[in-house]
Amino acid sequence: DAKTTQPNSMESNEEEPVHLPCNHSTISGTDYIHWYRQLPSQGPEYVIHGLTSNVNNRMASLAIAEDRKSSTLILHRATLRDAAVYYCILRDVVPPLGNRDDKIIFGKGTRLHILP
Amino acid sequence: KAGVTQTPRYLIKTRGQQVTLSCSPISGHRSVSWYQQTPGQGLQFLFEYFSETQRNKGNFPGRFSGRQFSNSRSEMNVSTLELGDSALYLCASSLVNHGTGNSPLHFGNGTRLTVT
Numbered sequence: 001d002a003k004t005t006q007p008n009s010m011e012s013n014e015e016e017p018v019h020l021p022c023n024h025s026t027i028s029g030t031d032y033i034h035w036y037r038q039l040p041s042q043g044p045e046y047v048i049h050g051l052t053s054n055v056n057n058r059m060a061s062l063a064i065a066e067d068r069k070s071s072t073l074i075l076h077r078a079t080l081r082d083a084a085v086y087y088c089i090l091r092d093v094v095p096p097l098g099n100r101d102d103k104i105i106f107g108k109g110t111r112l113h114i115l116p
Numbered sequence: 117k118a119g120v121t122q123t124p125r126y127l128i129k130t131r132g133q134q135v136t137l138s139c140s141p142i143s144g145h146r147s148v149s150w151y152q153q154t155p156g157q158g159l160q161f162l163f164e165y166f167s168e169t170q171r172n173k174g175n176f177p178g179r180f181s182g183r184q185f186s187n188s189r190s191e192m193n194v195s196t197l198e199l200g201d202s203a204l205y206l207c208a209s210s211l212v213n214h215g216t217g218n219s220p221l222h223f224g225n226g227t228r229l230t231v232t
Contacts, residue, residue: 032217043120043206043223044159051218087159093217102172102216104149106159 003027004088009111018075020110022088025069030093033064035073037084038109044087047073078114085109118142120209120224128230134195137227141188141209148190149221150182153204165190166212194229202231 005023012018024033032051036044048055048062050071055062061074075082087109094102121140129135141148149164149172161174165184182192188209194201205228208221 030217034220036221036223041225043208043225044221046220046222049218049220091217091219097166097169097171102164103174104151104161104164104172104221106151106161108158 003031003090003105004107006086006088006107006110008108009113011113011115012078013115014080015077018078018082018112020073020075020086020088020112021070022072023070024088024090027068027090028092031090032093033062033068033071034089034091035060035062036087036089036106037082038087039081039084047086049091078112080114080116083112083114085111120207120222122205122207122224122227124227125225126228126230128232129197130232131197131199133197134193135197135229136191136193137205137207137229139190139192139207139209139224141190141207142222145209145211145222146188147210147212147216147219148184148188149208149210150190150192151206151208152176153206153226154202159206162192197231199231202229204228 034049035047038044048060050062063072087106092102123138147166150162153159164172168184179195184190204226206226208223210219210221212219
């Protein structure tokens with residue numbers, strides 16, 4: 001069922017950039033790529049999403065491969081507060097009451113450790 | 117703007133009982149989805165509602181049900197509780213004007229259910 005594949009865990013040093021990869025080889029043309037992160041004892045938090053072009057916001061950047069079969073979440077300067085589980089998911093553009101199956105599949109995500 | 121509110125925060129029930137969890141979405145959000153999170157299975161999709169209609173359902177038994185009210189608030193119910201139902205139950209809301217793909221999910225902090 002899993003539509004995305006992510007490494008189980010990654011480590012990075014504080015104040016350095018972090019590149020979190022996600023593979024989605026069966027992505028369809030109408031799938032958006034979403035990233036969320038979950039800190040301990042909290043619900044997941046939206047980070048960024050995109051369709052084809054690279055996207056930037058105050059939290060992170062999203063780099064999408066030209067064939068869209070993979071993407072990378074970039075944290076430009078990691079802090080200890082960025083230690084979390086990061087999830088990459090696909091969401092199809094389905095009308096709210098459309099009849100296409102659009103289960104939301106999260107997978108296990110990547111646990112990011114930040115070293116001080 | 118208030119975030120997604122889930123009540124209660126913690127709940128302890130015994131096997132065989134039933135439980136109802138509540139989710140108040142962000143004002144203006146018409147879509148609510150529910151998830152079960154356990155250490156072994158990760159974050160699993162239960163169902164999604166839009167305008168009081170269930171538009172999507174995950175692979176859970178019929179003991180898990182939900183509904184959405186006209187004010188977009190949602191409840192989920194689990195009947196005949198089993199030990200394996202112990203989990204963090206999360207709900208998320210999204211705006212969903214034209215389609216689901218381009219609408220970020222906004223999560224609450226969950227209800228921690230313990231079944232003894």
